[in-house]
Amino acid sequence: MPGDYTPQSIETKWQKIWEESKLFKVEVDETKEKYYLLEMFPYPSGRIHMGHVRNYTIGDVVARYKKMKGFNVLHPMGWDAFGMPAENAAIASGVHPKKWTYENMAYMKEQLKRMGFSYDWDREIATCDPDYYQWEQRFFIEMFERGLVYRDRTFLNWCDSCKTVLANEQVEDGACWRCGTQVYLREYDQWFFRITRYAQELLDNIEALKEGWPERVLIMQRNWIGRSTGSLLRFQIEGTGDDIEVFTTRPDTLYGATFMSIAPEHPLAKTLPRGTSQEGAVKTFVDKTLKEDKFTRTSESYEKEGVFTGRYCLNPLTGFRMPIYVANFVLYDYGTGAVMAVPSHDQRDFEFAKKYGLTIIVVIQPEGEQLDADTMEAAYEGEGILVNSQQFNGMKNTEAMQGITEHLKALGRGEATINFRLRDWGISRQRYWGAPIPVVHCEKCGTVPVKKEDLPILLPEGVTLTGTGESPIAQVESFVNTTCPKCSGPAKRETDTMDTFVESSWYFIRYCSPNHRDKAFDRKEVAYWMPVDQYIGGIEHAILHLMYSRFYTMVLRDLGYVDFAEPFQRLLTQGMVIKDGAKMSKSKGNVVDPEEMINRYGADATRLFTLLAAPPEKDMDWSDQGIDGTYRFLTRLWRLAMDIRDLPGTSAISTVPASMEPVMRKTHQTIRKVTEDVDKRFRFNTAIAAMMELVNDLYKAKETVQGQDEAAVLKYAVEHLLIMLSPFVPHIADELWEAMGRQGRLFEHPWPAYDEQWAVSASATVAVQVAGKLRATIEVPKDASQTLVEEKALQDANVRRFLEGVSIRKVIYVPNKIINFIVAPG
């Protein structure tokens, strides 16, 4: 009896061999076609979880497969190492974030190694390393020089628990994306990346990504960018001579605009009421509204409220005195933060007008109906003919849009414009554990970027973290106090750090060329490896990380660092790991620890189960019994290989005995199936199922094997099976390969090609239907003629029984698949 399958010892053995021989090390090789496979790098939280295991296993299968197909495969791994948990740990237990982070990285690296992933660890990067973030500081300065970075005082989402500002993309249902605390608005001086300058390109390029990205990710990005065409209009404020700017998609309704609504955050909400009797009321209203969280406040069902500012503006076409209201439903973030209100043709404005007794003027009459401002019960938002609109009366509203806009342009009161929902990316964080923003504030010169030769601006290490909301770096006087790069006078350093999404916006480029101290990366190396051929990660990054990375890559192109705009050619968003109907989480108590699974079943069984349980893009149900099953399969594979190894002879086939033809066919059909499933479809579950079928067949075949010729076919089959299994379960595959007496590592073995002759079976099973119902199946030679199949089908007793007493009206024959006799009575 050969040794039993003991994954623990086998896996350690091969991991050591792979590591010592630097099997996974990769370099630029112009003679080979490259393939860059990237999985989203983890945050070093302490331990890997099943989501990581699934993500990285999928990636590892593809990486190993592509390598075997002859590609020069870049498959790197690193750490998204800045971030809040490190600080929270520091606040809770006093460990320095750096120590905490590096210890976690070390531990998780060992865990990843125990999974047998084929990473080139020589390319490992940690974003908290100054060798990494200094380049980001340089990019920041260069962006500053080009006006792609600016500072502005605005209202921002504030998370009280994380004590930091959040970008719009980082707010989910009004709550912090990380900790779930409700966010509210706070006014801050913030640094922004001008992502809006790239809105159109980000949108346009979506077209080119269609082939390789999931449609829903592109739709989400398109909606997030939110392009709409309309007009920018200016309304003169009575008495001040200033204008209120408004974006509208409905300039055709302008003659019906009877009041104005502005957002509570709008600067005019402060200045307009001054000196009017409404001053106090407006202040109370604004204060109250801003304290409410934005999600609740701007949800559709929320009570629409407003307050009159005491001021009016003039409708540029009718001269109508439009009272200006501050209204809680107006979004400061969208358009200009002010809306012209047309109560007759906008339901929201209608309700607001009714509530506050404001004028309603109908300007669009639907066909065959007569709207009356006094009696209408809802706004009419459809198409129709313009009325009360001076020279535009009688026109279709849709056709008048352009004319009205042009008319306004002639009056100097507006023009056609394109508006985006996308806002600039606020990157300031009042946190310690992040990359310092390389800027100083000088009383004389203002805000001045640090000189490039002074980079990196190192994060000071001796700080106390208290979680009070002030940036902890601000306490470090030796850091804060500096001299101005311009005038050399005393100045203070910026104490905000960058959003960690900045780090993850270019790490994939650094991987191509990771070990340079004197430059961010080598152009040639990057040109060779980029773009990423296949990116794999969670759907939760559909907008945030993926949009930022696309933007940042465009910026790097414009700064002259790279020659491409889109970093990720193909994207696979893998589903979540579910257990007992819910996402694994500590609070639900349904977490399965990968390390425990490795200890108990081995990495190979763990890998195999995550791949078998569901197609990669779908959510996957974790099942404790399921992994038992994959472990059983590997044990079965082990015994099969060992039994067949002990047969006489080698896998060199001289002739295929007739008795072994089915085995030979199954082997080549499996090669074809697995190749297609992995290569074209990323359907690892069906690829594994096919290999399981082969194992089942081989088990049967081995019971009756006789002589060396038959044994050779079995050995041949097992060896091919091992080659195909190696991307999925690399340890047992290498071990059995060695046990079969073969040399080398399967990672470096070419992927087998299937033999067309064997992959195509010599015969076909044809289903015989009478009147569309299955009555028999018959074996016929491959591609047999209809005459022959018909003849054979008609010999079948059951078929004949159903043809009795009826006449055949028509015969449908699909070669190798089906023959259908259409019958008529008599």
Place this chain on the structure above:
RNA sequence: GCGAGAGUGGCGGAAUUGGCAGACGCGCUGGACUUAGGAUCCAGUGGAGCGAUCCGUGGGGGUUCGAGUCCCUUCUCUCGCACCA
């Protein structure tokens, strides 16, 4: 409300181009292994029926010789966006 996706055995899932629905795995049932079995092997396993056979892919309708797959309609669920001016 808008957009996207999904609904198939007891469960996870197959069915790639309109052609034998339920591959593969889990679970379950029975048997073998002169003891035990959370091991292994063999057999069975969509439902009804002794059977021939009939029924069956959320519901209803349609196209077709033939529909899980295409069309219409409807229900349910998941995800994303959501007063976007």
